[in-house]
Amino acid sequence: MNVQNDLSELADLCGIWHDFHDLHGNLKQTSPDTQKAFLTAIGLDVSNGDAIAASLATLRHEIEDRWFPEEIIVQSDVQAAQVFGLGAVWQLRLDGSNDVIAQGQPSDYITLPPLASGVYVLTATASGRTEIITVLAAPKHLSSVEILTERSKLWGLNLALYGLQSDRNTGLGDFEDLAQAAEIAGKMGAGFIGINPLHTMGHCDVNAISPYSPSHRGFLHTGYIALDRIPGLNTAPSISDFSDIKLASSVQYKAHKILHHQSLEASFQRFTDTAPNPAKSDFEIFKINSGSDLQDFARFEALSEIHGTQWHDWPTDPNAPPTIRLDFHMWLQWVAAVQLADAQTRSKAAGMPLGLYLDLAVGSRRDGAESWCEQAAVAQGVSIGAPPDHLSPEGQNWNLTAFAPRKLKALRYRPLRRILAQTIHHAGLIRIDHVLGLNRSYWIPDDGSPGGYIRQPFESLIAIIKIEAERFNCAVVGEDLGLVPDGFRDTMRAHGFYGYSVLQYEKDEQGAFQKPDNIAAQVLSCFATHDTPTLRGYEVGRDIDWWEKLAWIDAQAADAMRQDRATQVDAFRGDSDFQASIHSLLAQSNASLVAIQLDDILAVEDAQNLPGTIDQHPNWRRKYDIRLDDLTADGRLGPSAQLMNDAGRHNANEG
Known part of the structure; x- marks a missing residue:
């Protein structure tokens, strides 16, 4: 027995990369310790040589013993003749249904009829043996912006929802603020409005604030519920208790959460006691349609109230929480969904062809609801991260839950389908963070072993995204920054994904910003992201100031960087305003989609987030620095909107 050879073959069968090239082009080998950690994470026993040999033999048997494939992908609405059959009698059902929608008698080949987009279960029986095949019926392409809107070019406004100030909110931007901001931008010609992820942060976790480290991506952030817009209630609670929070110069998450929760508890009691029957019926229908996923999530939230937020420390078999607490947490999700749907309706009514542009985070916190609810699908003992690249030379451990490819496939991708549907349902455009993760994931083991890559079921995940996007008439942007394999972007474009072009990184060989004609068409182009310097911050070198302040670079390096930055900025803007020059470049570019940041309109210097920092x-x-109520009269948004509109990016109503 050669343990290392068995381990290597087992790793290969499970999609674990044997090596990869680092930032500098050096070949990095995946260590045996990393292979063992990954194999353990996906549920295989590799504790010793005998266990490795047994796991390898079992997996080989599973693969070699099958007569039919485990999974096939077909184009929806097109008859699909398969190369297998073996005289099988077969039946086809939609996943989750017992209704037979197609069947066939013994034949050498199975021919599937044209199928609507969806996930199906094919049961084939031949010679007394039955096998199950997952069928993914997906459209050939994602819908383009032009197909969805009859516009070839659109611009939109990106903003941080939490940072919006208004007369009526409680010190944290909310869903009503989002609707009003969309109405303002839509009337100025914007085709979409983009915000950070709206995933739930966890009802009981008062310390979690990063929207990219949520508790569960399949449910909504109830901290954004507008207290004065709760369905079924005609009167709004007083917000006088929130006065200090509203006056604070920065968002006071913990204090806001405590008071906001108290108001929501009181509103739920009023809803239970006095809401009219139509509202209560709508809530009951929401619970029925959301099924066991919502029940499981509500149970997690209710158990967190009893046992704390660290579910790994909970009793093995905790008692069922009171039914009223389950109802409360399901009610919160219903209220959030109603308000978010209203924001999308109003954005469209304001003339936005796409409306909401929502963000799907790459993963959830490992102590959050998603990792608890989806234990059958997640990898154990590893975190999602990224190797060193030009965005983060030290590499990154995001401490996020990873789905195990084999487990997810066995569940017919149901956890991912739920998560995608939650984000896509209320959007005309979504952005998938770190879309390279559909092809391969960089995992970092808890045991200290080096990180490495594991292959994902790329084509299947693409099919799932196309299915869900078609269901809700949504276009998809894939954030493809960082180290990307050759040909990856071309493959994604062929499937209909829009790329993500950040102007700060789109420079020519001389370090100058790309000319408009050199920016690709099938992309969403912007100057900055939440993790990069704002336009004003870039101009004045605010990011360099922070790097020096945190001792990431010394004074000499900082001075050299400032000099290079000033030369670059001066050469680009000439005698013009830097902001106007950048926005003009974006407006005139080939990009189908262009996003401008409210941060840049308001000349904010600090980025929303500085990677590698917490406090x-x-x-x-x-x-x-401005209330939403005053944004139109303020006048700073108008000139950039006019630039976009003059370049032919105005929305359908404006056109």
Whole structure:
């Protein structure tokens, strides 16, 4: 027995990369310790040589013993003749249904009829043996912006929802603020409005604030519920208790959460006692349609109230929480969904062809609801991260839950389908963070072993995204920054994904910003992201100031960087305003989609987030210096909107 050879073959069968090239092009070998950690994470026993040999033999048998494939992908609405059959009698059902929608008698080949987009279960029986095949019926392409809107080019406004100030909110931007901001931008010609992820942060976790480290991506952030817009209630609670929170210069998450929860508890009691029957019926229908997923999530939230937020420390078999608490947490999700749907309806009514542009985070916190609810699908003992690249030379451990490819496939991708549907349902456009993770994931073991890559079921995940996007008439942007394999972007474009072009990184060989004609068409183009310097911050070198302040670079390096930055900025803007020059470049570019940031309109210097920091930088806390109520009269948004409109990016109503 050669243990290392068995381990290597087992790793290969499970999609674990044997090596990869680092930032500098050096070949990095995946260590045996990393292979063992990954194999353990996906549920295989590799504790010793005998266990490795047994796991390998079992997996080989599973693969070699099958007569039919485990999974096939077909184009929806097109008859699909398969190359297998073996005289099988077969039946086809939609996943989750017992209704037979197609069947066939013994034949050498199975021919599937044209199928609507969806996930199906094919049961084939031949010679007394039955096998199950997952069928993914997906459209050939994702819908383009032009197909969805009859516009070839659109611009939109991106903003941090938490940072919006208004007369009526409670010190944290909310869903009503989102609707009003969309109405303002839509009337100025914007085709979409983009915000950070709206995933739930966990009802009981008062310390979690990063929208990219949520508790569960399949449910909504109830901290954004507008207390004065709760369905079924005609009167709004007083917000006088929130006065200090509203006056604070930055978002006071913990204090806000405590008071907001108290108001929601009181509103739920009023809803239970006095809401009219139509509202209560709508809530009951929501619970029925959401099924066991919502029940499981509500149970997690209710158990967190009893046992704390660290579910790994809970009793093995905790008692069922009171039914009223389950109802409360399901009610919160219903209220959030109603308000978010209203924001999308109003954005469309304001003339936005796409409306909401929502963000799907790459993963959830490992102590959150998603990792508890989806234990059958997640990898154990590893975190999602990224190797060193030009965005983060030290590499990154995001401490996020990873789905195990084999487990997810066995569940017919149901956890992912739920998560995708939650984000896509209320959007005309979504952005998938770190879309390279559909092809391969960089995992970092808890045991200290080096990180490495594991292959994902790429084509299947693409099919799932196309199915869900078609269901809700949504276009999809894939964030494809960082180290990307050759050909990856071309493959994604062929499937209909829009790329993500950040102007700060789109420079020519001389370090100058790309000319408009050199920016690709099938992308969403912007100057900055939440993790990069704002336009004003870039101009004045605010990011360099922070790097020096945190001792990431010394004074000499900082001075050299400032000099290079000033030369670059001066050469680009000439005699013009830097902001106007950048926005003009974006407006005139080939990009189908262009996003401008409210941060840039308001000349904010600090980025929303500085990667690699937690408390040293005001991450996710900065409020805008203007109330939403005054944004139109303020006049700073108008000139950039006019630039976009003059370049032919105006929305359908404006056109």
